[in-house]
Amino acid sequence: MPQSLSKVYTHITFSTKNREMIIDTDIEKRLFEYLGGICKGLDCNPIQIGGYRNHIHILCTLSRTITQAKLLEKLKKESSKWIKTVGKKYINFYWQSGYGIFSVNPSEIGIVTNYIVNQKEHHKTKTFQKEFRAFLNKYKIEYDERYVWD
Numbered sequence: 001m002p003q004s005l006s007k008v009y010t011h012i013t014f015s016t017k018n019r020e021m022i023i024d025t026d027i028e029k030r031l032f033e034y035l036g037g038i039c040k041g042l043d044c045n046p047i048q049i050g051g052y053r054n055h056i057h058i059l060c061t062l063s064r065t066i067t068q069a070k071l072l073e074k075l076k077k078e079s080s081k082w083i084k085t086v087g088k089k090y091i092n093f094y095w096q097s098g099y100g101i102f103s104v105n106p107s108e109i110g111i112v113t114n115y116i117v118n119q120k121e122h123h124k125t126k127t128f129q130k131e132f133r134a135f136l137n138k139y140k141i142e143y144d145e146r147y148v149w150d
Helices: 028-041 068-083 106-117 128-138
Strands: 008-015 046-052 055-062 100-104
Touching (some): 028 055, 028 068, 055 068, 100 106
Antiparallel strands (some): 008 100
16 A cells, blocks of 8 residues: 555543643633644644643544654643743643543544533533543553552
8 A cells, every 4th residue: 555544533631730720711712722733733633622620631633643642742841831921820830740542433523522512511520530530441441540640
């Protein structure tokens, strides 16, 4: 085959350091757009970006020219640098050191998109920690609770 073809959908999630509730209405829309711009720049087509006060969800394709680790490094590093320039209240902004990245079946893109769009409603009853544990369990990922939240 002369071409290399790929279409890998990923659902990425990560939180602010110590799950600090710093993503407020003053910044969230611009932050989501900024993260989308980073994805586009890396040829990782953003489909839906959202989140809630202490975490982010990104549904995007994974470019065949970048690793998962490099994508996450760029997303977190570049957005963290940017948000610190937006205003004084964000000067001490940091993301948690870890992340979750999960494959998404193309038939479930609509489900994941709706899930991300409805984050505010979803988090009226569920914390990010419970949400993240549910993802780990769904994907049968073994983890040590002591190291997930550092």
